[in-house]
Amino acid sequence: MTTHLRNSLPKLLAAAAFIVAASAAHADIKIGAVLSVTGPASFLGDPEKKTLEMYVADINAKGGVNGQKINLIIYDDAGNPNQARTFGTRLIEQDGVDALLAGSTTATSMAIIPLAEEAKVPFINFAGAVQAVFPAKPYIFKTPHTDLMACEKIFEDLKKRGLTKIAMISGKDAFGASMQQQCMTVNAKYGIDVLHQETYGPGDTDMTPQLTNIKGTAGIQAVVNPGFGQGPAIVTRNYKQLDIKVPLYESHGVGSKQYIDLAGAAADGVRLPAAALLVADKLPANDPQKKVVVDYKTTYEKNTGQPVSTFGGHAYDGLMILVDAMKRAKSADKAKVRDAIEATKNFMGTGGVVNMSATDHLGLDLSAFRMLEIKNGDWTLAN
Amino acid sequence: MMRRFFDSPYAVVLVLAIVVAVLPLLLPSLFYLRVAALICIFALVVVGLNLLIGFAGQVSLGHAGFFGIGAYAVAIGPTHLGIPPWLALILGAIAAGVVAFLVGRPILRLRGHYLAVATLGMGLLFAMVFANESAWTGGPDGMPVPRLVLFGWRMSGPWTWYWIAGVTLVIGAWIAANVIASPTGRALRAIHDSETAAQVLGIDVARYKLIAFVLSAVYAAVAGAYLAMFDGLVTPEASGFLRSIEFVTMAVLGGLGSTLGGIVGAALLVLLPQLLTVFHDYEHIALGLVMIVVMIFVPAGIVPSLANLLGWRKS
Known part of the structure; x- marks a missing residue:
């Protein structure tokens, strides 16, 4: 029953x-x-x-x-x-x-x-x-x-190039906000000074004001952009339009061909940490990861x-x-x-x-x- | 006899109490119990919202904002302010009521589409605050919610939450039945039919609209707090635009102006995604189709139409 x-x-x-x-x-x-x-x-x-x-x-x-x-x-x-x-x-x-x-x-x-x-x-x-x-x-x-690892990879590269004074412009979406937080926990470990910080919203279509502030900050040697989706592509375009000379670092969040398509020629010279999968064909033949990817x-x-x-x-x-x-x-x-x-x-x-x-x-x-x-x-x- | 029974708003409360009491005996696993608890939590919101939309005739597209206030109250209170969860729950409900009062006074002067847009904006504002104030709310990834501890008992798991949500739903339905049967309920229905006529009859339209708005906000906040504690996690999605739409859909689908309808609507929208997994890639199409079919063939909502069909209620 x-x-x-x-x-x-x-x-x-x-x-x-x-x-x-x-x-x-x-x-x-x-x-x-x-x-x-x-x-x-x-x-x-x-x-x-x-x-x-x-x-x-x-x-x-x-x-x-x-x-x-x-x-x-x-x-x-x-x-x-x-x-x-x-x-x-x-x-x-x-x-x-x-x-x-x-x-x-x-x-x-x-x-x-x-x-x-x-x-x-x-x-x-x-x-x-x-x-x-x-x-x-x-x-x-x-x-x-993790986003922490991406920060560390970027900071490691910055240190190698002798660039220690940076500005950050980060997206306010989950990805950008979390990575920005993580970056701020390890910057001291790599001797990186974050002189200026800016943010932009997920739907923003113009980041010129934020980047103008960054351009106006004295002594900045590089800019890091933790972000995802369209935001970083707009940042990259505006960055070129404002003719900012210091190197721009993007995050692993832009690791798709779409980013290059959206940012166009402005993306030239941008550096980012990414998984080997993105460059599968370009890995040297003796790279142990080559076969898997x-x-x-x-x-x-x-x-x-x-x-x-x-x-x-x-x-x-x-x-x-x-x-x-x-x-x-x-x-x-x-x-x-x-x-x-x-x-x-x-x-x-x-x-x-x-x-x-x-x-x-x-x-x-x-x-x-x-x-x-x-x-x-x-x-x-x-x- | 059936007709007279179902005309009383208290009949629904009685039926509901019996269903809530008997249901767990029939559910074979914790999964069903969780689904049942979710239905009770969402039904609580809809019972409140029904007072506003179904009786006072005022549309709100921002009730997830109040849901979010309740949810974040039980997350922020214990984590940042050291307030015990049960007190945070009560404070959250009061806060939602106060916010509804302050916001409601100006925006309830608006009618129709304007009111809908104003409440929509209000809901979006809350979602933005929850997503952006990451020092307090953990940002877009959300934050963990400490367990509710009452009299030394840790409240966790579907069993406990089914009983908490179920009993609260019965109490909520009973309060709603009281409101509906009172002069306030009659005033609300008068406003629903014609604001001008109600005014001519000497009804303080603004006051009664505000009562319904504040009451429904408190219902939403309590439900939000329950869901946050049940899931042990809260994200800005809790107060998002889609949530607000979901609440209104539940109310409309089940039948506006019927407490039982609201509960049926909530049950349907919680159950459908679980049932429709058989359609794999097409479940969203199926979900949309079900809603369209209901709206075309039973525009008054499932419960009122069914009651009419069976001759239980005068149309």
Whole structure:
């Protein structure tokens, strides 16, 4: 009687879950993904989704992991943290996943982290900000470089060139604001003085006033622009129009061909830290990362017909680290897989070499970033 | 008999109380319980909003602003000011009420589209403040919300929050029923039908509009605080424009002027994204389609139309 009642009422709701689950046999490994496939963060979630689908199909075609097929369940949170948490709960409680590859943005990742931690499900997220893995929580890992690392890479390059007095102009969006904060925590370590700071809103179309202020500040040797999307392209154009002579540094947030298209000739000479994926073809043949990034780039572009982005690469790294850990653990047992992920050493991903430890659940160092310079409308390796 | 029963605003409260009490016995997992808790939280906003839109006939496209005030109150209060979460919740609700009072006085003089645009601007302003004052609010990435501790109990997990939200919803519906049955409710309905006529009858139009506005703001703030504590996280998205639209959609879809309708509308919009995952890439199209179909075939909203159809209520 009770079981009958329990099953009858939520039937409507359960139907959705059943249809998804029905395609899976019991022996499958279930991997759950909550990604921002639509909405304002779709530029992150869309390539991540395509990457996961593509490579899971490939792994299954080759016989799966430890003889088990992977059943990938993807939900779209549309960039909404509340929705991400609901889908996270659904994957853990309802679908009973063995591991999570989720969280296109920092906010959606932060919404799922407590769930995974509580249910002890290995969770690799794709959040940009550093707070997603520091301080390290047992079941939480991430693959993308942090904005802190981007700052350090820029400051390292500035120091090498003897440019220590800088100005910053940052976007007020999540990406720009977070990176600006992170930069201000490490500038002293590299002996960089930030003499002047400006900001611009996500929808601004002219940054001339802010840049005029920067131009008018005496003693500035370089300008750093933590930002994302169209903002940095406008900054770059205005920068050239105002004829500011000192070098301009952009962040890893502009690492797409679109930035060069938007900024045009003004982008010449701009430097930025970026993942090796952007310059896959230009890496020297003896570069240890060359094979991974060229393979991923070719596969992605062939399958989707779209240019590769570093964001899809984060999903690739997450999936491969997870699969690798499952193979070493010889099972999909959550605790064993967690231990195996934490023991990941010398894993070569699109983001760089990953060496995890009990305190470092990201495992990338500064060598993961390459310093690029834009020349004649194309990326080149600086130095 | 059915007709007379459903004409009483208290009937809805009674039905709701029974449903809230029985539902957890039927839900097989924590996931369903979370969805049920979310429905209660959003329904709370819509019950309040219904007083404003459905009874007073004033459109607000900025109620997510008040939702955000409640949500950020329980985040900022304990984190930056050392206020216990339960007190922050109450202060947040009061703050939302005061803001609604101050903002409502001038903008409720506006009518129709002008009022809608003014409330829209108000909502956007709050979202901007939450996104930009990163020293207090953590900026666009949001900030964590400390757990609610009551009498030494840490309130967390879908079970606890289902009961908190469910009981609050019943109380909220009961308060709304009281307002509707009182002279205030009759005054609001008079304003809805014709502001000029209401004025001629001696109704203080501005005052009653303001009462509905402040009341609905407090409902939204309490719900916002609940969601923030339930999720343990708050982002500026909580007070975003889309949230405001979502609230109005819930109210309209379920049926304006019907408390039960608001709850059904909230349930529908929370459930649909979960149900429509079967359509994978087309879920947004399906969602839009459902709304269009409802608006075309039952323009008065689901619950009032259904009640008419079954002859439970005089049209």
